[in-house]
Structure formats: C-alpha cells, structure tokens
Amino acid sequence: MVALFVVLTFLFFILIDLLVLKAQGKEHPAFAVRVFDKRFFFPTEAILSTGHLWLQKAQNGLYKLGIDEFILKALGKLHLVPLKTEGESVSKGEPILQAVFGNRTITFRAPVDGSIRFLNKNIIQKQVDDPYGDDWALLIEPKNDLPVSSAFLKRGNDAIKWLHDEFNRFRDFISAKAGQPELAGVTLQDGGNIVEGVLRSFDDNTIKEFEEQFL
Amino acid sequence: MKQFIPKITFWRVVATIIVVAGLYSTYLRFTGGLGASTNLSDDFPWGLWIGFDILVGVGLAAGGFTICAITHIFNIEKYKPLTRPAILTAFLGYLLVIFGLMYDLGKPYNIWHAIIYWNPRSVMFEVAWCVMLYTTVLFLEFLPIALEKFRLKKLLSFMKKTGILIMITGVILSTLHQSSLGSLFLIVPQKMYPLWYSGLLPLYFFISAVGAGLTMVIFEAYLSARAFNKGIEADLLSRIGLYSVIVLMLGLIIRLVDFFLTDKIHLLFTINNYTLLFYLEILVGTLVPFGLLIQKRIRENRRWLYASSIMVISGFLLNRLNVSITSITPATGVNYFPSINEISVTLMLVTLGMWAFKIIARNFPVFASEVHYENHQLNFDQKLSESNL
Amino acid sequence: MKKQKAILFDVTLCAGCGECYNACKEANHLPETADDFLKDHLSANTYTVVEEYGDVYTRKMCMHCVDPTCVSVCPVGAMEKTELGPVIYDADKCLGCRYCMQACPHHIPRYEWNKINPKVKKCIMCYERVKNGMQTTCAEACPTGATLFGDRDELIKIAQERLSSDPETYYQKIYGLEEAGGTNVLIISPVPFDQLGFAENLPKEALPTYTAKALEKIPGVVAGGGAFLAAMYWLTKRKNQIAAEEKQNKLNSISGDEK
Numbered sequence: 029m030v031a032l033f034v035v036l037t038f039l040f041f042i043l044i045d046l047l048v049l050k051a052q053g054k055e056h057p058a059f060a061v062r063v064f065d066k067r068f069f070f071p072t073e074a075i076l077s078t079g080h081l082w083l084q085k086a087q088n089g090l091y092k093l094g095i096d097e098f099i100l101k102a103l104g105k106l107h108l109v110p111l112k113t114e115g116e117s118v119s120k121g122e123p124i125l126q127a128v129f130g131n132r133t134i135t136f137r138a139p140v141d142g143s144i145r146f147l148n149k150n151i152i153q154k155q156v157d158d159p160y161g162d163d164w165a166l167l168i169e170p171k172n173d174l175p176v177s178s179a180f181l182k183r184g185n186d187a188i189k190w191l192h193d194e195f196n197r198f199r200d201f202i203s204a205k206a207g208q209p210e211l212a213g214v215t216l217q218d219g220g221n222i223v224e225g226v227l228r229s230f231d232d233n234t235i236k237e238f239e240e241q242f243l
Numbered sequence: 244m245k246q247f248i249p250k251i252t253f254w255r256v257v258a259t260i261i262v263v264a265g266l267y268s269t270y271l272r273f274t275g276g277l278g279a280s281t282n283l284s285d286d287f288p289w290g291l292w293i294g295f296d297i298l299v300g301v302g303l304a305a306g307g308f309t310i311c312a313i314t315h316i317f318n319i320e321k322y323k324p325l326t327r328p329a330i331l332t333a334f335l336g337y338l339l340v341i342f343g344l345m346y347d348l349g350k351p352y353n354i355w356h357a358i359i360y361w362n363p364r365s366v367m368f369e370v371a372w373c374v375m376l377y378t379t380v381l382f383l384e385f386l387p388i389a390l391e392k393f394r395l396k397k398l399l400s401f402m403k404k405t406g407i408l409i410m411i412t413g414v415i416l417s418t419l420h421q422s423s424l425g426s427l428f429l430i431v432p433q434k435m436y437p438l439w440y441s442g443l444l445p446l447y448f449f450i451s452a453v454g455a456g457l458t459m460v461i462f463e464a465y466l467s468a469r470a471f472n473k474g475i476e477a478d479l480l481s482r483i484g485l486y487s488v489i490v491l492m493l494g495l496i497i498r499l500v501d502f503f504l505t506d507k508i509h510l511l512f513t514i515n516n517y518t519l520l521f522y523l524e525i526l527v528g529t530l531v532p533f534g535l536l537i538q539k540r541i542r543e544n545r546r547w548l549y550a551s552s553i554m555v556i557s558g559f560l561l562n563r564l565n566v567s568i569t570s571i572t573p574a575t576g577v578n579y580f581p582s583i584n585e586i587s588v589t590l591m592l593v594t595l596g597m598w599a600f601k602i603i604a605r606n607f608p609v610f611a612s613e614v615h616y617e618n619h620q621l622n623f624d625q626k627l628s629e630s631n632l
Numbered sequence: 633m634k635k636q637k638a639i640l641f642d643v644t645l646c647a648g649c650g651e652c653y654n655a656c657k658e659a660n661h662l663p664e665t666a667d668d669f670l671k672d673h674l675s676a677n678t679y680t681v682v683e684e685y686g687d688v689y690t691r692k693m694c695m696h697c698v699d700p701t702c703v704s705v706c707p708v709g710a711m712e713k714t715e716l717g718p719v720i721y722d723a724d725k726c727l728g729c730r731y732c733m734q735a736c737p738h739h740i741p742r743y744e745w746n747k748i749n750p751k752v753k754k755c756i757m758c759y760e761r762v763k764n765g766m767q768t769t770c771a772e773a774c775p776t777g778a779t780l781f782g783d784r785d786e787l788i789k790i791a792q793e794r795l796s797s798d799p800e801t802y803y804q805k806i807y808g809l810e811e812a813g814g815t816n817v818l819i820i821s822p823v824p825f826d827q828l829g830f831a832e833n834l835p836k837e838a839l840p841t842y843t844a845k846a847l848e849k850i851p852g853v854v855a856g857g858g859a860f861l862a863a864m865y866w867l868t869k870r871k872n873q874i875a876a877e878e879k880q881n882k883l884n885s886i887s888g889d890e891k
C-alpha cells in the first residue's frame with residue numbers, strides 16, 4: 029500500500045503540474061518540437077516593417093499585409109484577428125492586428141497610413157502556417173507611395189539581415205528571462221536551443237515586454 | 244537581482260507550504276524522537292525514510308555515474324551535454340540522502356562513528372563508506388563546473404588530468420553501493436515475501452538503478468526544460484531511453500529465470516495483493532516502457548518519451564518500496580503506513596533538492612559543455628553565412 | 633576459546649509464575665510496564681516475557697545466537713558477541729540505524745522510540761554477572777528449574793537426555809541447536825515451536841553467511857572493474873584518436889589534390 033501511495037503521489041504532482049500549465053495557457057516547453065533557428069525566408073517582392081508585418085503589392089494599388097516568420101517561430105501556433113473592419117482607415121502606429129496564442133494576445137501596429145479594404149476571411153479561427161502565402165491578414169491601401177527603403181521598411185537581404193538581428197536580440201531577451209545571463213551564448217546552442225513557441229511559456233509581463241521591445 | 248520579492252506562482256506557494264510543514268515535522272522529530280513523529284515501531288523499524296529517501300534517492304541518482312561512464316570512460320562524446328546536469332542531480336541526490344539519514348538515524352550525531360568504528364562484515368558499513376566516498380567524488384566531479392565559473396584555469400586543468408581517475412573511482416563506488424543496497428535485504432530471507440527475496444538482490448538493485456538512473460536523466464531534462472524554458476536534447480534522450488529499457492528488460496529476464504530456478508513460478512499465479520503489486524511493478528516499470536520505447540517512432544515522440552520516463556520511474560518506486568516495505572509486511576503482521584510527518588519531511592527533501600538544483604543551475608554553467616559549445620558555434624556560423632548568401 | 637555459556641529453557645517445567653520476569657526487571661532497573669506480566673510483551677523496558685499458550689508457558693528473550701545477525705549487520709560494531717556467549721550492546725557507538733532490529737531473525741531488539749537519545753534494548757544475558765562467574769538473574773530466580781544456566785555443551789546434553797528419556801512428553805527437537813546457525817538459548821517443549829510463536833522457517837546456516845557471499849565479491853569488483861574501466865577508457869580514447877587522425881589525413885589529401 030505504501031508503494032502504491034508513493035507512486036500515486038508522484039503521479040499526482042505530475043498531473044497537477046500539467047493542469048497548472050494548462051490553466052496558464054502555457055505549453056510544456058519540452059514538447060515544442062522544432063528548434064528556433066536563424067534561417068529565415070523572406071519573399072523578394074515584399075517589404076518588411078520593423079513591427080514584424082510585411083506588405084506586398086497586389087492589384088489596384090492595394091497591398092497584402094501579414095506577419096513574418098519570426099513571430100510565428102517566437103509564438104508557435106497562433107491565429108490572427110484584425111482590429112479594423114473593411115473600409116476603416118488607419119494611421120501609422122495604430123493597432124491593426126492581433127495574434128492570439130493560448131489565452132493571450134500580442135498587438136501589431138500599422139506600418140503605414142492607409143485604409144483597410146479587405147479582410148482575409150480564410151484566416152478566421154485558423155492557425156497560421158503559411159505566413160507569406162495563404163495566411164495573409166488583410167488588404168490595405170496606403171495613403172502614400174511606399175518608399176523604396178527606409179529605417180522602418182526593409183526589402184530583400186536587408187530584411188533577412190534585420191531578421192537575424194532580431195533573432196539575436198530575441199535570444200538575449202529569452203536567456204535574460206530564463207535567468208542565466210552569463211550562459212547566454214552557450215546555453216542556447218548547447219542543447220538549450222530556444223524552441224519554437226518559446227514565448228508561450230513565459231508570463232504575461234514578459235509577453236508585454238516582448239511587445240514593447242519587438243513590435 | 245531586479246526583484247527582491249519573488250513573484251507568487253502556484254508551485255512556489257506549494258513549495259512553501261511543503262517546506263513549512265516539513266520544518267514543523269522536523270521540530271517534532273528532534274524534540275519528540277522517532278516515536279512522536281513516525282509510525283515506525285519495534286515491529287516495523289524501517290519505513291518510508293529508508294524505503295524512499297535512501298533506496299529511491301540513491302537509486303535515481305545512478306544517472307550520474309552511468310552517464311559519466313558513457314561519456315568519460317567509454318568516450319562516447321555525443322552524450323556530453325547530459326553529463327553536467329546528471330552529475331549535479333546525483334550530487335544533490337546524495338546530499339539529500341545524507342540529509343534524510345539525519346532524520347532516520349536514532350542518533351544522527353553519531354553518524355561519523357562509521358568512520359572510526361569499523362565492522363567490515365556489515366553491508367550497512369560498506370554502504371556508509373561508499374556513500375561517503377562517492378559523495379566526495381561527485382563533489383570533485385562537480386568542482387570543474389564551479390571552477391569554470393570562477394575562471395580558475397590552473398586548478399581546472401589539474402582537475403581535468405586527474406578527472407579520469409575520479410570518474411573510474413566514482414563508477415566503481417556506485418556499482419558497489421547500488422548493489423549493496425540490495426544486499427541489505429539478503430539477511431532477512433525468512434522475513435521477505437519470496438517474490439522479492441532473491442540471492443541476486445544485489446544484482447537486481449544494480450541493474451534497476453542503472454536503468455532507472457538513465458531514465459531519470461530523461462525525466463530531469465524535461466524538468467529543466469520546464470524550469471528554464473529551454474529545449475531538450477531529444478535525439479540524445481531518446482537513445483538514452485532505449486538503452487534504459489533494454490537494461491531494465493535484461494534485469495526482468497534475469498529475475499524471471501531466477502524464479503524458474505528457485506521454483507517460485509507458482510507464486511506468479513497465486514492471486515493476492517502481493518502478486519498484483521508485483522505485476523504492476525514489472526508492467527509499469529519495464530514491460531510497457533520497453534514495448535513503447537523499442538519503437539523508433541514512439542521514442543522520438545517527446546510526449547511518449549516523457550510518459551515512458553514517468554512509467555519507468557513509477558515502476559522503480561514500486562520496486563524499491565515493495566522490497567523495503569511491502570515484502571516485509573506479511574512477516575511482521577503490522578500494516579505500516581507512514582505518518583504525516585514522515586511524508587512531509589520526505590516531500591520537503593524533494594522540494595529542497597529541486598530548489599537547490601534550480602539555484603545552482605542558474606548560477607553555474609550546468610547546461611554547458613565546452614566541447615559542444617565550440618562545435619555548435621562552428622555550425623552556427625556556417626548556417627549564418629549560408630543564409631546570408 | 634572459553635566455554636560458551638547458555639540458557640536452557642524447558643517449557644514443560646515452566647509454571648508461569650513470572651519470577652524471571654520480575655527478577656530481570658529488578659536486575660536491569662527496568663520500570664514496570666504491565667499490571668499482568670502474562671499480558672506484557674518485549675519492549676524497551678522489558679527484556680523477557682512469559683507467554684501463555686493454552687496450558688503451557690514459554691519465555692521470550694534474546695536468543696544470543698552463535699553467529700548473531702545483529703552483530704554482523706551493525707555498521708559500527710555496537711553489538712558484540714562476547715567470548716562467553718552473551719550478545720551485548722554498546723549504546724555509545726550505536727548510530728540508531730535499527731538494522732539490528734530489521735535483521736534479527738527472532739525479532740528481539742527493541743527501541744526507545746520516544747527518546748531523543750534512543751538506545752536499542754534487549755536481554756544481554758546478564759553479562760556483568762556471567763563475566764564474574766555467576767548465573768543469570770532469571771535462572772537464579774526460577775523456582776522450578778525451567779530456566780537453567782550453564783555451559784552450552786552440557787545444556788545440550790541435558791536437553792538431549794530429557795528428549796530421549798521422555799519421548800512421550802517432548803516434541804523431538806531442541807530449538808536453538810541449529811536455528812540460523814544455532815543460539816545460546818536452547819528451548820525444549822511438548823508442542824511444536826511454531827505453536828509457541830518461535831520462528832520455524834529459519835535456515836540452518838547463520839544468516840550472516842548470506843551477506844558474506846555478497847561482500848566477498850567486493851575486492852573482485854574493485855580490481856576487475858577498475859581494470860576493465862581503465863582498459864575501456866584507453867581503448868575508446870585510442871579509437872577516437874585514430875578516427876580523428878584519419879579524418880585529418882583525408883582532409884589533407886583532398887586539399888593536396890586540389891593543388
């Protein structure tokens with residue numbers, strides 16, 4: 029009986045931990061499958077904003093808008109909720125789009141002034157898995173022509189380079205939060221790779237900080 | 244050091260409650276004696292503290308020496324990233340065992356007597372010495388990690404040269420006392436339920452400690468992943484899982500063959516609580532995890548690997564407690580169940596251990612290993628330049 | 633070696649008067665523990681009891697084994713088998729691990745559970761008296777001669793005579809002749825011993841031989857294991873080196889080709 033009691037106690041604690049994780053809307057980080065690596069892809073025709081949204085020319089002077097791969101890798105499974113309706117206008121820096129993961133959200137800000145023309149109905153309640161393709165979020169008509177390049181909007185190699193920088197920054201951010209500052213360079217590569225969706229396992233404050241620092 | 248007041252989380256609250264309860268039980272134990280704090284009696288002198296704190300504690304710390312043997316003696320370098328956490332787990336495990344002994348011994352202040360009064364005929368004497376020496380060895384194995392942190396290069400390189408001697412000593416000491424914990428029970432053949440008594444107990448204890456110790460490395464990796472928001476070395480761990488169940492299966496086969504040779508087979512068909520516990524033990528601890536992890540697809544699935552590690556550990560818990568408590572029960576005629584104090588002290592020890600691990604891992608390069616760092620750095624730079632193209 | 637002292641207890645002679653119980657309590661300064669001595673049991677304050685089984689009485693006390701389990705298991709040698717036969721205890725050495733209690737085949741040692749500085753308690757065959765050539769207090773106090781004190785050889789002889797001269801009365805066995813290697817307390821009885829609460833499932837060999845078999849292997853494990861591990865270390869290290877060198881050579885030859 030004692031033996032059974034001890035085993036059941038052990039299992040009980042494990043079960044409680046799983047429930048606690050669930051209640052917090054987090055996922056056991058060990059179960060995240062993929063390692064967050066530095067290999068990013070960015071379509072050549074698109075423009076990337078420093079708020080991790082991309083714009084790509086469609087017809088009639090409209091631009092498709094979506095989130096980049098970095099966000100997907102940092103947050104893991106998520107779906108998108110537009111904060112504006114069709115026809116509304118939006119000015120640069122205003123909240124335009126929300127990513128929902130678990131029971132938490134982060135908010136993206138509009139990269140340009142313009143008006144919303146069309147929302148992608150296909151992404152409602154659907155997990156994003158092709159961020160540059162089918163899973164774009166909305167069509168926007170910018171007020172002004174987009175600059176070829178600026179500090180806020182990047183193209184091609186510039187965009188990829190910037191994503192790398194963001195990755196490094198993110199890695200430092202995570203290791204600081206994970207509480208092993210002097211291990212930063214080491215931990216993360218040595219079996220301690222940050223995993224995709226790593227952000228999910230942090231608390232709300234950290235998510236907030238992430239929002240402030242990265243979006 | 245930004246926050247001086249730690250944030251309140253669910254587990255912190257639970258841990259605090261456990262430690263407070265444990266401290267109260269500690270107070271009872273050391274003011275009222277064993278009688279006031281435990282359900283032990285003349286009829287049942289060894290209980291949860293021996294069965295769990297000592298037998299399970301030492302057994303699960305076996306991951307330390309097996310991983311050391313794999314990486315440093317058999318020179319299979321790829322497992323190196325697992326070494327340091329395993330050594331730390333083992334080191335803390337042994338410290339806790341000694342700490343736990345302080346509660347269980349009637350006269351803990353006499354513990355050092357084992358050093359001056361010798362009785363080489365006693366298994367307990369051998370265990371005491373091995374545990375003392377091996378804890379020292381584990382300290383020496385952990386030392387380089389600390390030295391690295393304080394950048395004591397000279398001492399470090401000296402340690403590295405003597406390292407192999409320390410490692411070999413550690414493996415031998417572990418082999419001896421892991422098996423001796425089984426030998427402790429050799430002397431009570433008339434008292435133990437025959438399903439668990441065997442002249443081969445030392446061998447069983449050794450094999451199951453190796454198997455479960457390896458699994459503990461897996462379980463501990465998941466715990467660390469949980470605590471430090473890091474990934475796990477899934478490829479390494481799934482191989483370790485495979486080795487672990489193979490070792491355990493081997494142990495089970497030897498056990499069954501021994502049943503044949505000693506005419507105990509009929510006991511397997513006698514239906515009573517003991518037989519059921521025995522079946523539970525081998526099913527949960529060996530057969531099911533073996534059936535699972537032998538399949539590549541399953542052992543490479545993180546959830547199944549985790550589930551299997553939990554099963555193996557549960558089976559190990561069952562085994563040690565069956566040997567030390569269940570099997571003794573019919574002969575003594577009393578139904579021992581641990582008192583609330585015994586339970587709370589045990590929970591406190593485990594909590595303190597996890598807490599210490601967390602603090603040390605935060606402050607020392609536990610999840611690092613130099614060799615791999617360099618290799619990875621290389622790969623990393625390559626990838627970087629590739630993607631830059 | 634001196635002649636070993638022993639106690640012979642004859643169940644047929646025991647009147648259940650409890651004189652031994654009282655005498656033992658007095659001699660060892662043990663407090664009273666029960667109103668009715670027949671209902672008492674062994675404890676930290678009771679080294680011997682008289683038990684009633686139907687119409688016969690028997691005593692329980694430490695058996696003073698010839699090769700005592702308690703002595704062999706004690707890590708610090710706090711239990712000692714004296715040359716004269718009594719098994720005695722040194723509380724100053726004892727750690728309180730209670731292995732002696734766990735291991736004793738006769739379930740004898742008791743513990744002072746409620747003390748901060750607890751001792752193991754059991755009959756010590758009045759060692760101080762025996763050392764000075766006296767008999768044990770309980771033997772002296774016994775009015776019927778059921779408890780006899782003397783040399784072990786002689787007591788065995790007496791027991792054998794009683795068994796053979798009165799086979800009707802006696803169950804034909806001397807308990808303690810070969811139970812777990814034999815004991816210095818011998819018992820003869822009219823009924824089988826398991827009916828009197830004695831362990832009948834004990835092996836003939838002394839129990840310490842069981843662990844001795846395991847402990848014997850230690851030097852082998854140390855020497856063999858050490859050699860094996862060192863060899864493995866050297867071999868695998870060498871293998872890795874060779875592999876590394878070959879790789880280097882290949883690399884060199886490739887870069888040579890390119891030139």
Ligand code: SF4
Nearest residue numbers: 694695696697702736
């Ligand atoms: S009966 Fe028990 S306590 Fe007495 S000598 Fe034998 S083993 Fe020791």
Ligand code: SF4
Nearest residue numbers: 706726727729730732
């Ligand atoms: S309790 Fe004391 S006498 Fe008994 S085995 Fe342990 S140290 Fe020896």
Ligand code: SF4
Nearest residue numbers: 656680755757758770
């Ligand atoms: S021999 Fe002495 S200590 Fe033992 S029972 Fe008799 S009187 Fe008591």
